[in-house]
Amino acid sequence: MKVALKTLTPIHVGNGDDYSYGDAYVDSQGILHRCEIDYSKVNVQEIIDNMENSYYIQKILREYGKDIYTAKCRANLSFTGTSIRDVMKKRVREFIKDGCIPYIPGSSIKGAIRTILYAYYLHKRNFMVETPLGERNFIDLLRNGLKLLQISPLGRDREDRRDKYFGKRFEQLVFTYSSDPKNWRDAKYDIMKFVEISDFYPVKHNYNLYVDAIKTYSKGPRDIYPKPFTVYAETVEGEFQGAIRISPAIQKVLKSHEKGILERKLDILGLKQNDLELSEEEITRKFLDYLKEATKYFYDLCMEHDSIIGAKQPDNAENSEFKLRIGFGVGTHYQTIILLLNEDLKKKVICENMLNWGGKPKKYFNKKKCYESKIIYPKTFEVIEYDGKKLPLGWMEVIY
Numbered sequence: 001m002k003v004a005l006k007t008l009t010p011i012h013v014g015n016g017d018d019y020s021y022g023d024a025y026v027d028s029q030g031i032l033h034r035c036e037i038d039y040s041k042v043n044v045q046e047i048i049d050n051m052e053n054s055y056y057i058q059k060i061l062r063e064y065g066k067d068i069y070t071a072k073c074r075a076n077l078s079f080t081g082t083s084i085r086d087v088m089k090k091r092v093r094e095f096i097k098d099g100c101i102p103y104i105p106g107s108s109i110k111g112a113i114r115t116i117l118y119a120y121y122l123h124k125r126n127f128m129v130e131t132p133l134g135e136r137n138f139i140d141l142l143r144n145g146l147k148l149l150q151i152s153p154l155g156r157d158r159e160d161r162r163d164k165y166f167g168k169r170f171e172q173l174v175f176t177y178s179s180d181p182k183n184w185r186d187a188k189y190d191i192m193k194f195v196e197i198s199d200f201y202p203v204k205h206n207y208n209l210y211v212d213a214i215k216t217y218s219k220g221p222r223d224i225y226p227k228p229f230t231v232y233a234e235t236v237e238g239e240f241q242g243a244i245r246i247s248p249a250i251q252k253v254l255k256s257h258e259k260g261i262l263e264r265k266l267d268i269l270g271l272k273q274n275d276l277e278l279s280e281e282e283i284t285r286k287f288l289d290y291l292k293e294a295t296k297y298f299y300d301l302c303m304e305h306d307s308i309i310g311a312k313q314p315d316n317a318e319n320s321e322f323k324l325r326i327g328f329g330v331g332t333h334y335q336t337i338i339l340l341l342n343e344d345l346k347k348k349v350i351c352e353n354m355l356n357w358g359g360k361p362k363k364y365f366n367k368k369k370c371y372e373s374k375i376i377y378p379k380t381f382e383v384i385e386y387d388g389k390k391l392p393l394g395w396m397e398v399i400y
Helices: 044-049 054-064 084-089 106-124 138-144 168-175 249-254 262-269 273-277 280-309 333-340 343-354 367-372
Strands: 002-007 014-019 024-026 031-037 065-073 092-095 128-131 134-137 195-197 201-219 224-246 323-325 379-386 389-392 395-399
Touching (some): 031 054, 054 065, 106 195, 106 224, 106 333, 128 138, 128 168, 168 262, 224 379, 249 262, 262 273, 280 323, 280 395
Parallel strands (some): 065 201, 092 224
Antiparallel strands (some): 002 224, 002 395, 014 092, 024 031, 195 224, 201 224, 201 379, 379 389
16 A cells, blocks of 8 residues: 655664765755765875865865765754864764665664554553463563563563663564464564565655754753764655555464464554455555554654653644654664653662663662652653754654
């Protein structure tokens, strides 16, 4: 089923690369030129001898550089300076592209959808979750783990040492439909495999590529404060088009010996077994209708988080009924779990369990301060800052 995504705030989906003064320059009109040098026209040895002279390298790029692509620079960015060390710190994170055309990977969209469905499933079921060992209370799982599945309590497993993977095993437990305890971590039994999402490309190149300054704020024991560094990144605004569907394979699995508890897990996708008798497009539309409902709940959670540092949505985002948030600056599993918990549960689950993170007490994690804090820390917030505004990253409107 064809679906369009329209940006509501700038988004950044990185390709893992960045660049600096040797690969780009910003002209007097504020346009960043990502370019390469035509080495047939220059003295290569002279360039090598002057690699640490940012003024020289920028001059060579302007005179002999050939544009690969350009972007409007909304950040106050200069690639020249007397200190080469400071110049080299000014690195721009590159947006993922197909050739020179930025696109949104289906995996990024699927990750955003997964997080929303995860949160909404637990919210609707009052934190009760179907597991290979029967129904369990999610909060109890976080606090005490599940020995029969060899799941450690939150904060007591090696994977919890990194925010990116914090609590990931509990998310896997929510999405598995295996009834065999041995297979609950196997991706083969993840219900999200039936949600197929293509890459999304700009509609007739209807997009704008920018370079923005992204500021990071951190929540400490007493206050929220800006970090002393700025992240520069390519961001995109525009309209993108791709496809989403519920795979017909879900019907075959339900009729096979590998169905496990799939029938009881269909409500994660907002479906019932008799819905699968409909046409492929009707099934997908039912799923998208349910996802739209789920995003309204998740949006309120996210905006409560962003409003703490004064980040505000533009009017077009406030008026949109179906939003997804993707890319850099949108949070981690750690933040998602925290958003789901009320203040009392945060104190009981997070404070008590995290006093010994992986067996090593964190020097900044104090039980008393944790109980008194309205937000559990460590916590970071990334926002774009320009024209005196703080703008959250990554929001897109879904149109189908």
